[in-house]
Amino acid sequence: MAASAERLRHAWGVHAVHVSEIRPGTVELRLVGFDVLKDVRMSRHIHGGYLRVPVALWEDATAFVRDYRAIPHQLTLGATLSGKSMYLRHLVAGLAGQDVALVGIDCKRGVELAPFASRLSALATDPAEAAELLSVLVRLMDRRYDLIRNRQNIPVGTPDQAITSDIWGLPEEERPVPVVVFVDEVAELFLTATRKDEERRDKMVTQLIRLAQLGRAAGIYLEVCGQRFGAELGKGATMLRAQLSGRVCHRVNDEASAKMALGDIAPEAVIAACSVPADRPGTAVAGDTSGGWSRIRTPYLSLADAADRCVKTAHLVPELPELAPFKPVHCG
Numbered sequence: 001m002a003a004s005a006e007r008l009r010h011a012w013g014v015h016a017v018h019v020s021e022i023r024p025g026t027v028e029l030r031l032v033g034f035d036v037l038k039d040v041r042m043s044r045h046i047h048g049g050y051l052r053v054p055v056a057l058w059e060d061a062t063a064f065v066r067d068y069r070a071i072p073h074q075l076t077l078g079a080t081l082s083g084k085s086m087y088l089r090h091l092v093a094g095l096a097g098q099d100v101a102l103v104g105i106d107c108k109r110g111v112e113l114a115p116f117a118s119r120l121s122a123l124a125t126d127p128a129e130a131a132e133l134l135s136v137l138v139r140l141m142d143r144r145y146d147l148i149r150n151r152q153n154i155p156v157g158t159p160d161q162a163i164t165s166d167i168w169g170l171p172e173e174e175r176p177v178p179v180v181v182f183v184d185e186v187a188e189l190f191l192t193a194t195r196k197d198e199e200r201r202d203k204m205v206t207q208l209i210r211l212a213q214l215g216r217a218a219g220i221y222l223e224v225c226g227q228r229f230g231a232e233l234g235k236g237a238t239m240l241r242a243q244l245s246g247r248v249c250h251r252v253n254d255e256a257s258a259k260m261a262l263g264d265i266a267p268e269a270v271i272a273a274c275s276v277p278a279d280r281p282g283t284a285v286a287g288d289t290s291g292g293w294s295r296i297r298t299p300y301l302s303l304a305d306a307a308d309r310c311v312k313t314a315h316l317v318p319e320l321p322e323l324a325p326f327k328p329v330h331c332g
């Protein structure tokens with residue numbers, strides 16, 4: 001098969017997609033079981049790129065690309081069995097081959113993210129660990145701000161001077177590696193039983209808000225997943241949600257949940273999310289706070305294939321001493 005089709009297959013990495021080259025540069029993609037799309041023609045634009053992961057298809061058959069530099073932080077909501085984990089799996093598998101640190105916070109004792117342990121730089125599996133990890137991430141972000149500030153202080157006109165307000169303007173050899181932080185089932189971080197839990201929760205939420213407000217310039221991106229994310233979770237929840245400008249809403253159990261994801265995007269998007277059928281997992285409504293939205297569908301990718309991709313790319317885990325104490329042990 002020609003190289004572009006091979007690359008395309010690699011980018012999607014799924015069995016449910018048949019890929020064939022029609023002519024050089026134009027490839028036919030067939031998504032098995034996608035109700036909206038039949039055979040789909042896609043050309044090179046699907047290949048993604050650095051910090052850009054093709055993760056689903058829009059209804060018009062173009063690729064839905066999760067572009068971290070364009071939309072740094074995203075919230076993905078959906079009822080149980082709606083396809084959130086599948087979506088996340090694609091992101092992890094897509095980023096695994098890139099020069100990026102992957103960090104997981106999965107307070108369901110790691111059941112979702114532990115299979116990707118070999119490619120993760122850090123994994124927190126309970127709220128106490130998550131609190132420590134978030135503190136480390138905020139310190140990492142502050143140090144990156146110092147780095148940018150120091151560059152700005154070099155006198156104008158000297159060879160080392162660089163006017164930049166984010167890591168991307170730093171010279172390549174000084175530029176820190178970007179970090180994508182996956183938070184699975186965010187509500188677990190908000191649960192409290194005691195007064196001490198409450199203090200920890202408030203601190204974590206403040207740190208997440210700081211990362212969401214300032215992380216972009218430091219190359220730290222948030223990917224937050226959950227079933228619901230509303231004011232009932234407690235102090236700071238809606239403030240944090242407002243900072244996550246990318247939104248993906250899978251099937252939800254009620255209109256209130258769809259509103260949490262899409263209410264500030266468009267009322268029609270909320271209606272579309274409420275009509276996602278239960279027998280079409282992976283179907284979602286995607287939008288961003290600029291107001292644009294449409295339906296997407298993520299293709300099937302088995303957990304074994306995604307985990308295998310992490311094993312094969314384990315050598316790409318970047319050197320980040322701050323995160324070393326949180327490096328998960330890969331079993332199996």
Ligand SMILES: Nc1ncnc2c1ncn2[C@@H]1O[C@H](COP(=O)(O)OP(=O)(O)OP(=O)(O)O)[C@@H](O)[C@H]1O
Pocket residue numbers: 078079080081082083084085086087281282283297298299300
């Ligand atoms: N695009 C898809 N095509 C076919 N099957 C899919 C697709 N997406 C998800 N599924 C299947 O639907 C089921 C639920 O998916 P998934 O585990 O991603 O849901 P979830 O929202 O993460 O659920 P939970 O919150 O309970 O973990 C799984 O069996 C999965 O294999």
